[in-house]
Amino acid sequence: MLTPSRAESFAPSAGLIASLATTTWLDTAPTGATLCCLLLVPQPPHNSYETPTVIEQRMHAVADALRLGPATVPPPDIGPRLRLITPTEVALHFDGIPYRKRIPAGRPWTLLLGQGTPVALVLGLAPLPRSATPAEIDTYLDRATLRRRLLFGHTRTQ
Template sequence: MLMPASAESLTPTAGLIASLATTTWLDTTPSGATLRCLLLVPQPPRSTYETTVVIEQRMRAVADALRLGPATAPPPDIGPRLRQVTPTEVALRFDGTPYRKRIPSGRPWTLLLGRGTPVALVLGLDPLSRSATPAAIDAYLDRATLRRRLLFGHTQSE
């Protein structure tokens, strides 16, 4: 069960990491290079303890554990954090905790992991349902970009 965060407990827990929803996709940079994208978002509140303030506090702790930066600056290189687990799944490593987030992804996405293709890691501060459609995810990204509710980093395979 997820409990309210306190000032002393801002390290991402196994429960928090497991609760994150993820989405992966392939994109193209302005120079034409392939870029893998990974979105991490919190789930909608499931109890009275999970206010928007608590959810944002937890997500900022996740962003700190990944060393992500704001959208107002170039995305920082957060070092190698991804490891292929199966042909269609990777694991994401966080600082300060032994837990990893297992992320399902398409085979083309994981194949590019071994080729050193960079990953744009995007963390949303606002909840989004795990069952969101691609159109809902695009709308979420548009809204969050305008409101500066996204944090970014570049990573690659370990």
């Protein structure tokens, strides 16, 4: 099997965007202000062709379509990328592709988003099942932070 050696070879497809698991939560910024947080992660492999390398390349392509940066520098402002669809759902816009990711979110999260609260967008490079508990998500974030396996950006509503 031939696999592309660079992330640019993978264009985020509708299937890839739809397959991403999402989690939203509210946090407090270092300034004390409330911050909406959004985590995007790939799903565990479904077949032998979805190796960790291929999954990571796909996630780098997603990160490129969002203009996310590494944790070693301050997160970039990636512009307005979220649009409220319903009181409990938002759509995430990507550069260069016509697809949007529909994201379910709690009413407090969407209310704050609608009031202009900034969003910390976090993308994990390693898979995490949709069924992950809050404790498993915290562990994932802690480990991924230590291993520098997260990419970041700040966004807001369109």
